[in-house]
Amino acid sequence: MTDTMTTANNEAQHTEPSPQEASKPMKTEKLKPAKPTRRSYSFRPLLTDVTQWIRSNPLAVGFALAVVVINLGLAIWTAVTGSAFPPQSARISYDKLGHGMLYVVPFALLIVMHPLRLLLDIPVLLIAGSVAESRFGAVKTVWIALICSVGGIAAGMGVSVMVNGHSMVWRTMAQTGTVLGPLAVVVGPLMAASAFTSLLWRHRIRVIGYAIVATLVLYRGEPGDYCILAAALFGHLLGYLMAQRDDERIQWNHGTVLETRRMLGIVSAVFALGPLVAMSSPIHHGPLSTLGLLLGPNSLDNTRLEQCLNGVGSMDCFMQYRLQRLSMPGGILVSLLPCAFMLVVSWGLFKGRRLAAWTSIIANIGTAELALIYYFVFPLAQSPDGMRALIVHGAWRSALFTAALPIIFALVVAMSMRCFRLPTDLRRLAAGLAASAGSFLVLSAVYLFVGMSRPGEFTERPTFVLLLEDLPRRFLPIGFLNEITPDFLPKNGTAASAVYQGIGPVFWAVALAAALWCFTDAALEGHEAQAKASQLVEIDGESMSFMGTWDGNRYWFSSSGRSVIAYRVEHGIALTVTGPFGDSAEWERDFKDFIDYCAEQSWTPVFYSVHAGQRDLLASLGWQSLDIGTEMVVLPAQWQTRGKKWQDVRTAINKAKRDGVTDVLTTFEQASLSMQAQIMDISEQWAEEKSLPEMKFTLGGVEELLDPRVRLLCAVDADGTVQAVTSWLPTWREGRIVGWTLDFMRHRPDSANGVMEFLIARMAERLKEEGAEFMSLSAAPLAGISVMEFEGQGSGTEFLQHVLMAVADIIEPVYGFHSLFRFKKKFQPQEQGVYICYPDSAKLAQIALAVVQSYLPDMKPADVVRFVKALRD
Template sequence: MARPVTVMRQLPLTVGLVLLVLVMSVVTRGLWQPLGTRPLGSSMAYGLPSFEDGAWWTLVTGSFLALEPVRYLPILVGLALFGGFAEWRLGTGRAGVALAACQVVAVLAAAAVLWASRDHGYLWTTSLADDRDAGPSAAFLGAVAAASVTLSPPWRGRLRAVLVAYVLLFAVHMGALTDLEHVFAVACGLLIGPLLQGRPPQLSARRLTRRDYRLLACGFFVVAAIEAVIENFTTAQGPLAATLSAQARIDELSHRNLVGAVVLALLWLWLARSLYKGRRRAWLWAVGLLTVVIAIQVGNVVWMVVVGEPGLVAASYDLVLNTAGLGLLLVGRRAFRNPSPRRARRTAGSLVAPADDDQRTLATELLAQQGTVNRLAWMTTWPENRWFTTADRAGYVAYRVHAGVAVGLCDPVAAAEPDRAGLLVEFADRVHAQGLVPCLFTVSAEASRHARAQGWHSLQVAEEAVIDLDQLDFVGKAWQDVRTALNQAAKQGIHLDLGPLTDMPRGLQMQVKAISSQWVEDKGLPEMGFTLGGVDEALDPRVRVGLAVDADRTVHGVTSWMPIYGVGGGGPAGWTLDVMRRLPGGFRHSMEFLIASSCLAFRDEGCSTVSLSGAPLARSTGADEGLDRGTLDAFLDRLGATLEPYYGFRSLHAFKAKFQPRTEPLYLVFPDEAALPRIGLALGRAYLPAAGLRDLITLARPVHA
């Protein structure tokens, strides 16, 4: 008895509305006799006919009734769940405002649209204008939309996407008066939600991340799968049937192939799942299939226009939807570069293959077998790269092409120093032969020396923080912050979970993705790449993830560690820090605790080195003191200052000093000083692939005193 009483105290509005609907169903006998077939229904249900008769009270009476007894079950369940959720998140007063406002706006807006559009030759609105409706479904759907403002990303966006997809799909394919009202209810809820929180609505657009493109592509094909099935149940009075007579539409529906629709839906769902994982092959299949479907649909639309065949509205709807899906895939093509699991498991036995997936597999295996001197070299295996290899496959250079520049990433990968020096020369020759400018970014002192021996220039662009684990201890005043983090974590029952993220429980994986999504969305960040990884890179089975987890299995912080393969290969000789994310409002010493605990764990495993990576755009004096670095410095200064409030590169550089690392310079090497402006643009494009050319030119423009 205690639990129902507690619910009644916490959700009095929801409980009261559920009881009121039950009482009204008994008083009107609507719980066992259809209200819509009785004269009482005309005087109590709302709709355009009721308002034209002056029965405005139906706006209130109809909100607590159902026209059919069977409808009371979804109404009561929806009111209890959705209305209860809104009251729990918004509070009783604001939830009441949301429920009332969304119901009134939805009913009146639907009536106004039908009044303005009836008798203009559109079968759907003309027939719908004579209908009446009842029930509070618009109220609780709109209230949920309003309450979504209280959720944190990514759940806020996911809830809104589900609501919008639901109301639009049912409005398009079912087209009942209730479905039209639901569209206006959700729109009203999304609008007034921020107002109930004391701030105006904000329609802000941010650049889509790789994960956003994958989720949108996945969502598109999930919706397509749902439509493939529910099109078999589309009503004859729906908006897509507007150009057909009711009987012709019914005849068409009777010949639909439900089995074929289910098969097509399963295909779309397979594509949705694979696109969510960023599979390159799935992207190719999706683009190919949509291209064929669009070509067929264009032919159908042209034929219908020429011969006047009915069904133009439905055909045009499908064409527009599929064209939007294809456009999304093409614009977000960079987000779909992951190989299939079968290809990812291939060994170096298949050396010669032109596909990117095979080249990436080869690069990963060469790095593990040959090793290199650059502790950041695991970044060269990321799928956005291209790979230049010599004829004997002794090593490779990872690079990307932007603004006419082939930007190499890290040192050449090979076991022997002469091979690494030779790779640099061969890479430069091949790049020059294709009319591009070569350069290598974040290379070690060794590669800088090799480049200068070839007459190239070398500039320091970052500093790498390196911890020698055999000398690691946390004794002395300098380690006070680290000891505090470890002690506080122990007091709060927070421990380290260290291992591949793919092997961790599903619940922990979801929390990691949620923390990363919130970090991106709340700050309105442009997604950066190149030398900065994210959750996608952390999901690689060879990458280890450190989680700060409390006794309730709540993740307070996340770090990811890339393997270091020293010269000669073998197992990882150490680990390099990549991702750093903290739960907002969580354990505030998460990063210090995670880095210190991980270092101790790596030392106990026999590793010799941990790299805290290089802080991009945070650097010291250039190695070539006689070189005019003005243009590049201007670019790096502007880019660093612009992104510092979001990413904190320079403050991150200072944070790493807590771990008493030694620093080693990282360089940019290039053959011609005159190419610095173009190299600046290329680096900007590499870090900010979605930025416009004007933005990059502005960043690269020198600052004049």
Template sequence: MRRWARDRAVGIALAAVTLVVAVATRSLLGPDAGTRQAFGLSVRALVEEGRVGTLLGSLLLASGPVELILVLAALVLVVGGFERLVGHGRVLGLWLLTGIGGGLLGVGLEAAGLLARGVWTTPPITLATLQPETPVLGVLLAGSAWCGPLWRRRIRLIGLTALVVLLLYSGQPEDLDHLAGAFVGLVAGAVMTRRSARPVFPRSSSHESRTLLAAGIAVSAVGPFIAAVQPRGYGLLRPLGRLFHDPLPFAAGVRERCAADPTAARCLEAARLAHLNGPGPLLLSVLPLLVLLVAAAAVLQGRAVGAWAATAVGGLLAVLGAVYYGLLPVLGDPDQVQDLRAAVTVQSVLAVLVPLAVAVASFLGRRWCGVLPTRRALVVGGASVVAAAGIGIGAWLLVGLLVRGQFHPTPTAAQLLLDLPQRFVPTGFLRFRRPEIVPVGPVADLLSGGIGAAFWTVLLVAVAGVALSVRRTTTPRDQERLRALLREGSNGSIGWMTTWAGNRTWFSPDGAHAIAYRDAGGVALTVGEPAGPAEGADDAARAFALHCDDRGLIPAFYAVRPEFAAALGGPGAAWATVEVGEDTIIDPGAFTMRGKHWQDVRSSFNRADRAGVRAMWTDWASLPLVQRTRIEAISEEWVAERRLPELGFTLGGQAELEDPEVRLMLAVGPGDRVEAVTSWLPTWRDGELVGLTLDFMRRDPVSMNGVMEFLIASVIGIAQQRGLEFVSLSVAPLSGVDEQGEDRVERLLAVIARRLEPAYGFRSLAAYKEKFKPEHRTQVLAVPDAVALPAVTVAVARAYLPEPVLRGARRIVDALRPEAPAAAGADR
């Protein structure tokens, strides 16, 4: 505890000073008006009265007990946490610089806003603010410069987005000070580390991209909540948030308006509108935002329905905002509404653009949400929403006609029909439109306020229900059968990859073999050879080819042995093949690190011993949460450094680490800190483990040199102790293709490999594996007809890279064409 406190001395000291100031000023439960004016920062206090002390005083006093507790915790955890990273003196300097600098910048911007009221509505000049969070946020953004690329991006992107949203929706002076302090911290950190202060957007994995998209959707839903419950606000997007605020008067408001003259028009209008109020309109103001929150949670889990729900709701809110502010004057009524087009402002435009941006981002981000719902859940959910809409519409028209005496004035069927859309829209969107008919009876009240709330409630439940369902390409029973066959014999080092998500499984008629494949644009692209006993594997493969032919699919066996490919067609019917890589096999029984060739591997063990790094053989379920989080961070940083997204197909990611049959070899340094990680897939025969195959490889950029050699050699040592037959360093995809080869498809694959080489290093990885003196076993792609090879090659590219790089499309197409004169090729 002493060491923990010593590492956070500045943060603890600042928290103690803040607490002492709160006690001394009797502000534990919040300062009184005099104390706030004495300590608070405002344009008048700083500019007109010259009270410079408020720049520091406003940093030491909180507005209430909840804020005080949060600030004390943040000082110890956030400021103290970065104190360990950047040092005591630096963190204290950053706290003072960002707090005072943020206050000066915030007051300056507020004063500028007073001179330009048409651009930014500003608070009163005397409004004093307390801003103890400003220097904490400044230290957080400044400290991001010392973080790795993953956390630097997370802190800057999510932190700045949250602060900007608060400013736009709430617009309080302290919101402006918080963003100003964060900006000062961002610049200060960049200057001190000589790194760019601008937010960078390196490549993210699908998981990280989903996380950021979900955060954006959630923030867009929380922002209007803030604006709706905020008694005062000056933000640019406050108009959008106020659309979700129920503007209808309650009984107290009616009494206030009718106290002086019960016959006045103001009193009669309030009494009329009060009939529209109730639980239904209140729920209707909240439910669309709750649907967005559920959609954000679904996107975080990779559910496709989340992306589609956010797209639909965001688009709907954009259209409603455009109608409300007169950008789409569908509901315009010159007798009831002033010329809204003349009142179009930056605020009203942003109120439309923000939900529209959410809709567009969700639509574009649907590619990261590949988890589809079951057909049953989709049908039930869709039918429920349609039924809720139909029942609501029918009830409004039929019941409304039966009890039309409970409306004022008594409506016709046409008037009920024209009024119907307003029943499904939050009342805040309709505040400039005087209601044509008002319910004055109990049934009419229930009908008017209930059908919209009921529809949105059903939609909310339907989205949540559909998101919880998952359509599986392979059922749990099929997965169990596949794993049982793999234990009997997988006929290849990559056999365990057939269990990965995204693969479909075909079983032979006798159930003795299974083939995993992906339906990629009319191509059934397999993952290795059939699972099951070696005897009869060829017959199973031919039966699979017939199965594909019956369904209009092109069978393509990827990464199989040439001997297996030669036996597929039978006598006189050889399949077309092209080499795609080489499996690198090590015999653990013959493994030794003696000799000059093994100097690098031996040195890695010596470095590990000096650095206190040990090898840890484990599995994902056995790891504590802190080490799992560390592995995820290492993986995300690795992805962030690449210019292209993560590959798939035969290259596993974080999700594949969670398989209980997959083993992990970790490099663990002092303090149980994970420095590097490798994963190893099992290969079985007759129920016995006979081999291990390397899959996942990630390391911390600052880990010791040779950490991967250390881990791989440690695994080979374990395999040697257990008497395993082989250790495979896996196939480096597309490493064996020749760009000058005679076959067009081989040239095409070579072009793809060359385009991906700078980012993924297939050939450099193959060269790296030579350190372990492996045996090379050729792997080929086999298809029944050479004419199908171009389509199959495109399927391979799509399997590895779901988001193809369009700039390379021309070169890929050029590789398919016969050799042509350079001039002709250039003309084309």
């Protein structure tokens, strides 16, 4: 975990700005696959690493060992004596407050609920403890743990009293007590340490950490879980006060698309697994903890159940209803299958599926609505005591917690919709929806038919109205039915019982299969076209043609299918990504055919980032053009660094050699996990510290590095830390790679001056050895703009020129394109104009909007306001 970033100012200091510039992690060597030979593998380096890690984290290792020894010893002792584990002396309860708590609390913090919990807790203790110890040292970590755990216990127990004090099982909780567990010790230091990590890891630790803690509180609801939550908050506050850094106050404005959707997918999965967490609680008093009854000490009392159904109510009737529902396999399945469904949705979120995002929003809003209906409205309508009954039975608490969490998560997903761009084939989606809806209707009809035709197989003869009222409950997880009195129940061993239990699981099984089918759709809308375009780019193209294979583009193919034009449609403008690529013999015809195609669609075609030859061709058709940048091209065969003009580059190369910095050529796929994580870390740091979103279109980010054809050249120092990274896009001619184009260029904020010059110089030397024809440093978008007039044309281009120049000047403080332009001139490149060509000057306003929208597709009014504030500050 390492901090990183680059702003235009940083770039000026490093003399190497970059459009999506900013930071870089990494290290490793050429990354050639190892050749396995006999006896070539050794555990000695691994043992050395483990030993070194243990020596570096004695506190974390010692604490984990103490927990293991104490719990295993206690487990053996209880097994020999026949007593319960954990013993009552290891539990903290309200009845013990003020009576020996000084001795009970430390013991309660070291004991787990079951010895098998050590398999989960020990890795957490080691990871969390090492993170804190590596940043604070052993002594400070102990003090932070002491403050957070003591404060967490006091605050957590108080909150538990307020939340559970009116519940029916409060006396049991107060007398039986709870095991706090070692997680209450390490969660505070971990949250405090998060303030001293990079932005990427800070958000990962906090978001995932709070999601897990919230799941414990909601699905287990033990007093110890509230203590863990309070300890986490204390640690978060301490970390903030201790850090007092500028970046600690930075709002999480724009995480990278890749990281945002991964985080949302992970958090969604944590929430989906909540019902399974409930099973680990003997108290099962969380608002969502019905499934915890499966492993609880309670058992169904058929006599009491019958009395409750006959109107002889008492305090334990709701418990009997819950146990009765759990006694039926269908009740368990109808609770577990929705969990599996939401896990599939979480996987879709992780992969960036737009359908998964919408499904998550709908499912979470539906969950909130059902929570309010089944926990609040129904009990209030059925209970003669009104609101008093809701307070006694805890329904109000269940309604509040069950509804709040999904609503919050649905809002977060909705605000992050830009991250979910992968569409689903409409035919597949329609088939999945039809299967789910059809199964629901058929199963509902079957239930109503059986209920009306076999009324004697129920405890009470149901009417059609009662069957209709009960029908939705057959599809709901039993947790929603906690506060609902059943009007009738099926008799065991009857057809009615099978239908009563079976229609819910069958429906959810169909929905689960439909979701899997939709989310594993390989034939995404545009995916096949993108794959075909990716093949054609390997036939022939220009220096920036590879950018046409990135996500977000549409594709027009020639009639032969051997050439293609990549484009985007914004504000009625079909804006291309460079010119055609594929079979070069078709390119001239492609321009005319694409223009005709756009006319059929009522679009205005505009060719963006084309070179002089294509500009001249379009000029012959009466088109106008505007110079929107200058591409810097280096010829590797002529590469040399002699002379005064090359002084900066020579200095950078010599400094890198003195500092022990080497260059490593690899791909993202071949890179080690550590290198990949550092790349994402640096990119996330850069994205979050910008006042505007990450730019797209002809500027690549982390997602564009994943293509195995893209090369990465990293600068690695003597300590193995990657100081900077660049990515290079291939260009083919007649099926052969002839050159490489610079795209991704980011470095650490504290990297040495000249590290980017070193990497570009080393790439030129490598390409010279490989015999490449050219090395393009690409063009800085919207930098070096000038108007190109042609015979018979007016000066209408001035408007578009002025708009784009104004945009370039406004975003210069954020992205530093002009600084990047000057940086690239250090390499004495050949300068080649890059143009935008358009047919109608009346469309200039739309064209300007389309260009800005393509580069900043996620920009919102709030981003503009934030950007203006950043400029003012």
